Amino acid sequence: xxxxxxxxxxxxxxxxxxxxxxxxxxxxxxxxxxxxxxxxxxxxxxxxxxxxxxxxxxxxxxxxxxxxxxxxxxxxxxxxxxxxxxxxxxxxxxxxxxxxxxxxxxxxxxxxxxxxxxxxxxxxxxxxxxxxxxxxxxxxxxxxxxxxxxxxxxxxxxxxxxxxxxxxxxxxxxxxxxxxxxxxxxxxxxxxxxxxxxxxxxxxxxxxxxxxxxxxxxxxxxxxxxxxxxxxxxxxxxxxxxxxxxxxxxxxxxxxxxxxxxxxxxxxxxxxxxxxxxxxxxxxxxxxxxxxxxxxxxxxxxxxxxxxxxxxxxxxxxxxxxxxxxxxxxxxxxxxxxxxxx
Amino acid sequence: xxxxxxxxxxxxxxxxxxxxxxxxxxxxxxxxxxxxxxxxxxxxxxxxxxxxxxxxxxxxxxxxxxxxxxxxxxxxxxxxxxxxxxxxxxxxxxxxxxxxxxxxxxxxxxxxxxxxxxxxxxxxxxxxxxxxxxxxxxxxxxxxxxxxxxxxxxxxxxxxxxxxxxxxxxxxxxxxxxxxxxxxxxxxxxxxxxxxxxxxxxxxxxxxxxxxxxxxxxxxxxxxxxxxxxxxxxxxxxxxxxxxxxxxxxxxxxxxxxxxxxxxxxxxxxxxxxxxxxxxxxxxxxxxxxxxxxxxxxxxxxxxxxxxxxxxxxxxxxxxxxxxxxxxxxxxxxxxxxxxxx
DNA sequence: TTGAAAGCGGTACCAA
DNA sequence: TTGGTACCGCTTTCAA
Numbered sequence: 092x093x094x095x096x097x098x099x100x101x102x103x104x105x106x107x108x109x110x111x112x113x114x115x116x117x118x119x120x121x122x123x124x125x126x127x128x129x130x131x132x133x134x135x136x137x138x139x140x141x142x143x144x145x146x147x148x149x150x151x152x153x154x155x156x157x158x159x160x161x162x163x164x165x166x167x168x169x170x171x172x173x174x175x176x177x178x179x180x181x182x183x184x185x186x187x188x189x190x191x192x193x194x195x196x197x198x199x200x201x202x203x204x205x206x207x208x209x210x211x212x213x214x215x216x217x218x219x220x221x222x223x224x225x226x227x228x229x230x231x232x233x234x235x236x237x238x239x240x241x242x243x244x245x246x247x248x249x250x251x252x253x254x255x256x257x258x259x260x261x262x263x264x265x266x267x268x269x270x271x272x273x274x275x276x277x278x279x280x281x282x283x284x285x286x287x288x289x290x291x292x293x294x295x296x297x298x299x300x301x302x303x304x305x306x307x308x309x310x311x312x313x314x315x316x317x318x319x320x321x322x323x324x325x326x327x328x329x330x331x332x333x334x335x336x337x338x339x340x341x342x343x344x345x346x347x348x349x350x351x352x353x354x355x356x357x358x359x360x361x362x363x364x365x366x367x368x369x370x371x372x373x374x375x376x377x378x379x380x381x382x383x384x385x386x387x388x389x390x391x392x393x394x395x396x397x398x399x400x401x402x403x404x405x406x407x408x409x410x411x412x413x414x415x416x417x418x419x420x421x422x423x424x425x426x427x428x429x430x431x432x433x
Numbered sequence: 434x435x436x437x438x439x440x441x442x443x444x445x446x447x448x449x450x451x452x453x454x455x456x457x458x459x460x461x462x463x464x465x466x467x468x469x470x471x472x473x474x475x476x477x478x479x480x481x482x483x484x485x486x487x488x489x490x491x492x493x494x495x496x497x498x499x500x501x502x503x504x505x506x507x508x509x510x511x512x513x514x515x516x517x518x519x520x521x522x523x524x525x526x527x528x529x530x531x532x533x534x535x536x537x538x539x540x541x542x543x544x545x546x547x548x549x550x551x552x553x554x555x556x557x558x559x560x561x562x563x564x565x566x567x568x569x570x571x572x573x574x575x576x577x578x579x580x581x582x583x584x585x586x587x588x589x590x591x592x593x594x595x596x597x598x599x600x601x602x603x604x605x606x607x608x609x610x611x612x613x614x615x616x617x618x619x620x621x622x623x624x625x626x627x628x629x630x631x632x633x634x635x636x637x638x639x640x641x642x643x644x645x646x647x648x649x650x651x652x653x654x655x656x657x658x659x660x661x662x663x664x665x666x667x668x669x670x671x672x673x674x675x676x677x678x679x680x681x682x683x684x685x686x687x688x689x690x691x692x693x694x695x696x697x698x699x700x701x702x703x704x705x706x707x708x709x710x711x712x713x714x715x716x717x718x719x720x721x722x723x724x725x726x727x728x729x730x731x732x733x734x735x736x737x738x739x740x741x742x743x744x745x746x747x748x749x750x751x752x753x754x755x756x757x758x759x760x761x762x763x764x765x766x767x768x769x770x771x772x773x774x775x
Numbered sequence: 776t777t778g779a780a781a782g783c784g785g786t787a788c789c790a791a
Numbered sequence: 792t793t794g795g796t797a798c799c800g801c802t803t804t805c806a807a
Contacts, residue, residue, distance in 0.1 A: 098784055109794040114786060124792060141550050145491040146784035149799045154487070156530075164519060165730065167713075170512035177506060177533055181544070186530050186551060188498075190523055191516065202523070208483050209528060318716070345717040352719070371509075374660070375687040377694070377719035388507065440800055451778045456802060466776060488800035491783045778807080783800105791794075 097140040106134055117142065148210070156186040157398060158211035160202050162219050162243065164191045167342075167370045168387045169217075172241070175391020176215065183399050185212075192219035200227035207231065213398045218243040220282040224250070237401050237408055241394045246286050251408040253394050255418040257287050260383045261294025262301075263420045264337050264365045267381070269302045271363055271426055273335025279312045279324045279347065280339040291339050291367065314343070321346030329354055334362050335426075341366040341373040341382055348376060348425065363426040378424035385418050439482040448476055459484065490552070498528040499740060500553035502544050504561050504585065506533045509684075509712045510729045511559075514583070517733020518557065525741050527554075534561035542569035549573065555740045560585040562624040566592070579743050579750055583736045588628050593750040595736050597760040599629050602725045603636025604643075605762045606679050606707045609723070611644045613705055613768050615677025621654045621666045621689065622681040633681050633709065656685070663688030671696055676704050677768075683708040683715040683724055690718060690767065705768040720766035727760050 099113040106113075108127070115123045116131035123131075134140075148154050157180055161169050173189065180187045188209065192199035199219045206214055207230050214231060216238060218224050224245025231238050237251070244252035268276050278295045281288040296306050312327060314320035321343040328336065329351070338344035344366035348358050356362055358378055366373055366382040373380040393416065401408040441455040448455075450469070457465045458473035465473075476482075490496050499522055503511050515531065522529045530551065534541035541561045548556055549572055556573060558580060560566050566587025573580050579593070586594035610618050620637045623630040638648050654669060656662035663685040670678065671693070680686035686708035690700050698704055700720055708715055708724040715722040735758065743750040 096784085100784075110785080111787080111795075112793055114784095115793090118786090122792065127792085143491070143784050144551055145487045145496070146799085147786075149485070149487040149491055149784085149801090150786045152799075164516035165509075165512045167507075167509055167512070170507045170509070173531075174506035174533065177531060181532055181547075184547075186547070187532070188528050188530050189515070189519060190529070191519055205523075205526075205528070209486055318713070342713055342717075349717055349719070371660070371684055372714045372717055375684075375691055375714055375718055377691070438800090442800080452801080453779080453803080454777055456800095457777090460802085464776065469776085485800050488783085489802075491785090492800080492802045494783075776807105779805090781802105781804085783802090786798090788797090789795090791792105 097138045102134050154210045154212055156188055156211050157213045158188050158206040159215040160190050160192055161217045162192055162194050168368050171387030172391040175388040176395040179392050179395035194219045196222040203227040213237045213402055215394050216240050220285045239394055239398045243285055243287055249412055251412045253414045255385055255416050257290035258294040260418050261291035262298045265295045265298035268335040268363055268365055273363055275333040276335035277310045277328050277333045278337045281316045288339055295337055316340045316343040318346040322350040325350035336364045338366050341368045341370040344380055345372050345376045359425055365426055381423045381426035382421050383418050384421050390416060439480045444476050496552045496554055498530055498553050499555045500530050500548040501557040502532050502534055503559045504534055504536045510710050513729025514733040517730040518737040521734050521737035536561045538564040545569040555579045555744050557736050558582050562627045581736055581740045585627055585629055591754055593754045595756045597727055597758050599632035600636040602760050603633035604640045607637045607640035610677040610705055610707055615705055617675040618677035619652045619670050619675045620679045623658045630681055637679055658682045658685040660688040664692045667692035678706045680708050683710045683712040686722055687714050687718045701767055707768050723765045723768035724763050725760050726763050
């Protein structure tokens, strides 16, 4: 059905040389004569030759492909990360194959299997909530296929991972809210089996403690961090009274703020709020949201580079498994009287 | 370095049967005896066999991989689309390889080449601004590799594509703004060589005409639709005076509204505004933004299904090349006095 | 219902 | 610097 593909044999025959030489020339192997190479390259373009990756992969036992599995593709943060990853892998001539676990550990294992069967050279993973980061990964270890975790990483084992210091960030944010005068700070967060949320909560509690405040269980609101959850949490806070909120992501913080406003609260006069991620939304709601700058694109570039460097033998990921990236507290009007909009 | 992989030959040897039979059994070929098959399957799992996709691909001349090229990965809309695509392709056992053109036609061509060399079975493309959707695509046509365009599609040729009716949406939005009492409606949009923006502008002009208004060149503000562009546009509108704005995306609309508010304007009292896409941000700014609901996830599912159906021979994409999806006008407070927040 | 064997298109070792 | 050739692992035709 397809027109016949041109192979190195066709080129070899036409030029009356051996396939080995053609192969070498095409791969810019320095062993071949400059003139022969030029001739071969010219013939290749002329004949419309394209290399067959599969034959090469089959022979070389590698694929030039790296895989990435994320909990969900459709978040601003993940989109940024993937953009950063693509940027690096594409540059380096690697293919990127993507899948999402939909926050489902079983689907994660299924995706893992697919990646494995597709012989990815390396894997980037951000865990589904509820996943331990162990089940399903054994095969990769056995076959020495490098796996690098990022953002949501396993915590019961030490494996190569890139994160930010969520606990410190949570501590900074909470301390900031307390410093701005909040007396009763709520914390809206996600599934505590996920390291990022658990650590942010840890930082939150630590900050309360450091300020001599006791932690009250009903100030901790555990949700799925959706827009809807923000609204429900707002209602809860209206009922229980509070003057500060630290939300573990910006989208949820935004909808929470809006609900509070609808109910007549003034932000930041009555309640001050901080989010997390520095999503586009944090800059554009009213008032602009104090948040933690968590640079997704940059993280994407970092994890891809680490993995490729490891594959290239430039350094061993396992020698310094735990990498922490910088994150920053960004103070905006939602938590500050001084900068508040008129 | 790697532990030796188990192949069908290993299984064959162990069971003292031929590789052909093993291959058949593994592929659930009905020719093989049920008992033999059971035995083979058991041995395969026991021995830790995994099929080598490359050998199979090489032999079968197909890859079970589809490619997607988008202008930019890091937008809420694209993230939704890709999520939808992944959903379908993963379900169907296809791999998804992704790349972004960074709005650069040359990079688009490079990516096209990579996809081609990787022998993708089919390709999904949303064009870089400035791309004609022709250069670089010839090889796909020659080799009969199906290419399906979406959102940003070629306009000088008729090729399989999935879009929404941008002109009608633009017309609806503008008409709505006029109906709500706006006398001078600005339009902030993107590169007019891109079909989506050009068509929205067409709809905008048509609506003005239908309302008996003449189109004034300085009411058309062409930008890159970034957050910064929204701010600049706001300043321009402050200078020239206007009481309605139709912005071709929500992010830019959001920052524009915020700048107008900073300069003392009341939305919607002084100026009413409409956006495009129904991004998360549109629901959470103040006031909530009237917009066009453009369901990205759904579009992702549609394009992936179409392409896979085509590959499966279920229908020919070329028989009905132009598919238009539904989009809806969502009226919110940014353009309506009645629903306005107190 | 099973087996033998010829490829698919490269790569790389060994010889020349 | 080049050529000959075995081999990567699977699928499939033909024969048994």
